[in-house]
Amino acid sequence: MYRRRIRRQKELFMIERIRELAAEMKPAMIDLAQRLIRTPSLSGQEKDVADLILAELEKLGYDEVFRDPWGSVCGIIHGTEPGPAIMYNGHMDHVDIGDPSEWHGYDPYGGVIDIDEMYNEAGDALEKTEVIHGRAAADTKSGIACQIYSGAILAQLKKEGIGFKGDYMVSFVVMEEPAEQIGIIGLIDNEFPKRGLHVDGVVSCEATALKIYCGHRGRVEINVEVAGVTSHGASPWLGINAVNKATKLIDAVEAYYAEHYQVDEKLGKSSIALTVINCTPGTMCIVPDRCNITYDRRLVPTETPEDAIAEIQAIIDRLSAEDPDFHATVKVSAVPRTTYTGITETKPNIKEGWRIAEDHPFVAAASNGLRSIGEPVSYGYWDFGTDLAMVSGRHHIASIGYSPMQEYYCHRPVDKCRTDFMERALVGNIAIFQELTKLSGDDFKI
Numbered sequence: 230m231y232r233r234r235i236r237r238q239k240e241l242f243m244i245e246r247i248r249e250l251a252a253e254m255k256p257a258m259i260d261l262a263q264r265l266i267r268t269p270s271l272s273g274q275e276k277d278v279a280d281l282i283l284a285e286l287e288k289l290g291y292d293e294v295f296r297d298p299w300g301s302v303c304g305i306i307h308g309t310e311p312g313p314a315i316m317y318n319g320h321m322d323h324v325d326i327g328d329p330s331e332w333h334g335y336d337p338y339g340g341v342i343d344i345d346e347m348y349n350e351a352g353d354a355l356e357k358t359e360v361i362h363g364r365a366a367a368d369t370k371s372g373i374a375c376q377i378y379s380g381a382i383l384a385q386l387k388k389e390g391i392g393f394k395g396d397y398m399v400s401f402v403v404m405e406e407p408a409e410q411i412g413i414i415g416l417i418d419n420e421f422p423k424r425g426l427h428v429d430g431v432v433s434c435e436a437t438a439l440k441i442y443c444g445h446r447g448r449v450e451i452n453v454e455v456a457g458v459t460s461h462g463a464s465p466w467l468g469i470n471a472v473n474k475a476t477k478l479i480d481a482v483e484a485y486y487a488e489h490y491q492v493d494e495k496l497g498k499s500s501i502a503l504t505v506i507n508c509t510p511g512t513m514c515i516v517p518d519r520c521n522i523t524y525d526r527r528l529v530p531t532e533t534p535e536d537a538i539a540e541i542q543a544i545i546d547r548l549s550a551e552d553p554d555f556h557a558t559v560k561v562s563a564v565p566r567t568t569y570t571g572i573t574e575t576k577p578n579i580k581e582g583w584r585i586a587e588d589h590p591f592v593a594a595a596s597n598g599l600r601s602i603g604e605p606v607s608y609g610y611w612d613f614g615t616d617l618a619m620v621s622g623r624h625h626i627a628s629i630g631y632s633p634m635q636e637y638y639c640h641r642p643v644d645k646c647r648t649d650f651m652e653r654a655l656v657g658n659i660a661i662f663q664e665l666t667k668l669s670g671d672d673f674k675i
Contacts, residue, residue, distance in 0.1 A: 266364065347360055482541065504523050594665050633647060634646050
């Protein structure tokens, strides 16, 4: 009883000191988020923001700081006692700003702070609050700033002689937005083994509105090429119009998936969306001989990319049997991507679906961490995909999402993040870390 009382007193003292340091470091954290937003970093062009992050990690006293060959950057704060390595992760790249005129007068790369309306934590009401505006404020630069400064607090605690277990790692990867996961694959499958580093569990800073997120559907990008025969536009009967043939496939796919889909109790139903269509030669007076269609297929965890390809192939086979002039091929899209460091790789555009149970020891520990600092606990699931597809979906490493950003504002010209949520996440990251480092063994597997 006495030992428990002493331990609890130490924990309360540590929480209080963490809150003090969070208040002291909040201005620097907000400043970092602004500088990150003001540094454009489209996929394959992340060098400037990577340099900025590396300099910040070194300034803040991270024990290890490095850049991998693909251009992702990492920092590690070693605990004073042995324990698990928990990796806090985000991505440095962002989507295009789109039409600047749609940004309601804000500079997409301005990082302006003002008072504006944003949704509350539950997402059911708007509130006036202080926010940071700009591309990637919600995906994921505000979260990156929080994760970096949570590590800075741990580094300061260590300087003050306040110990903790385990290693606090941050990793900010390249090329997340194109969806092939080149950055996280290079880091986990290549760089970490080369350096002798091991990751036990992962906390992503993809948008969660301070909730704990526990999964998302998978994704496969499917390319279908419908073949025809060219002819003069004045004599279409001499050719086979690939676009006309493609309309049969489009209608058949829509009809099939209107009835054939799977449902996950937490992640919702599988889906398919036609996202790109074009034809060749694509010029005046020539009947097109090729029509290329791209589908965005979302998968629940019980489905595989192979299942999705087989379904489209079955539709093609049926249409070919009905129409001898119908010819098409289907495959997973894969295009070469080049990192800012000059590495070119071609990987299939696949993200695995994954889900971790809300009562899993890893999730329970994260929840206990938030409760220990008086934070409410609720759970959610992303509509979009993240790099946790590779970490949890492929490698079965226990992972969650936790961040101050909100999914509603991602990829939109209202891209912004609440600064009050950022300060709460600054402390929340550490509270989660302290509980996760108490786990061991199978607690880190899903």
